[in-house]
Amino acid sequence: SxxxxxxxxxxxxxxxxxATMNCSYKTSINNLQWYRQNSGRGLVHLILIRxxxxxKHSGRLRVTLDTSKKSSSLLITASRxxxxxxxxxxxxxxxxxxxxxxxxxxxxxxxx
Amino acid sequence: xxxxxxxxxxxxxxxxxxxxxxCVPISNHLYFYWYRQILGQKVEFLVSFYNNEISEKSEIxxxxxxxxxPDGSNFTLKIRSTKLExxxxxxxxxxxxxxxxxxxxxxxxxxxxxxxxxxxxVL
Numbered sequence: 001s002x003x004x005x006x007x008x009x010x011x012x013x014x015x016x017x018x019a020t021m022n023c024s025y026k027t028s029i030n031n032l033q034w035y036r037q038n039s040g041r042g043l044v045h046l047i048l049i050r051x052x053x054x055x056k057h058s059g060r061l062r063v064t065l066d067t068s069k070k071s072s073s074l075l076i077t078a079s080r081x082x083x084x085x086x087x088x089x090x091x092x093x094x095x096x097x098x099x100x101x102x103x104x105x106x107x108x109x110x111x112x
Numbered sequence: 113x114x115x116x117x118x119x120x121x122x123x124x125x126x127x128x129x130x131x132x133x134x135c136v137p138i139s140n141h142l143y144f145y146w147y148r149q150i151l152g153q154k155v156e157f158l159v160s161f162y163n164n165e166i167s168e169k170s171e172i173x174x175x176x177x178x179x180x181x182p183d184g185s186n187f188t189l190k191i192r193s194t195k196l197e198x199x200x201x202x203x204x205x206x207x208x209x210x211x212x213x214x215x216x217x218x219x220x221x222x223x224x225x226x227x228x229x230x231x232x233x234v235l
Contacts, residue, residue: 033223035226042226042229043203043226044226045223045226098160100145100155102155103154104153
């Protein structure tokens with residue numbers, strides 16, 4: 001089954017606006033992690049939210065988790081051109097050895 | 113902050129050749145992973161490694177693949193006979209012991225930290 005499917009697939013916004021992307025998954029999880037990837041580069045960890053948490057903040061990032069709906073959202077406030085990247089959610093399934101299952105990602109373009 | 117390193121950054125090889133991709137996980141981490149990302153596609157799990165043995169592997173990780181932790185610092189992925197479809201970015205990741213509060217990174221004990229990747233091109 002597919003895990004960690006994001007929407008939208010692509011998002012184009014202007015600097016200063018907020019960007020929201022969503023992630024849905026199918027199985028029980030230990031945690032859900034969000035990563036950023038600049039074109040052709042490595043995966044940068046942004047934030048982790050555990051299955052018993054509902055909301056978490058880190059700087060301009062806000063993540064929510066609704067385990068009853070098996071969904072999460074990532075909000076980037078006051079976006080900057082440097083936020084242009086692909087964003088992935090990855091689920092760490094319950095009773096696993098930490099295997100992360102990634103979604104296809106949301107491509108975010110922030111124009112000045 | 114400590115980081116995962118990978119070498120080489122780019123490897124070009126001929127089909128049928130063996131390649132070894134190298135990773136140095138974060139010191140004191142105990143769980144190690146390999147993932148790959150074919151161009152334009154999602155990141156896919158290959159294998160997890162703990163206590164000197166494979167703990168889980170995906171369908172992709174067939175007999176052509178193997179992993180090893182030859183010493184206390186390196187973690188390698190070997191592809192015995194490369195195919196064209198093995199061309200991808202290969203990422204190594206590591207994670208602290210979930211129950212060891214002294215070795216977690218800033219993100220917490222469950223966070224997986226990824227290396228910058230090795231781009232493998234099979235011709």
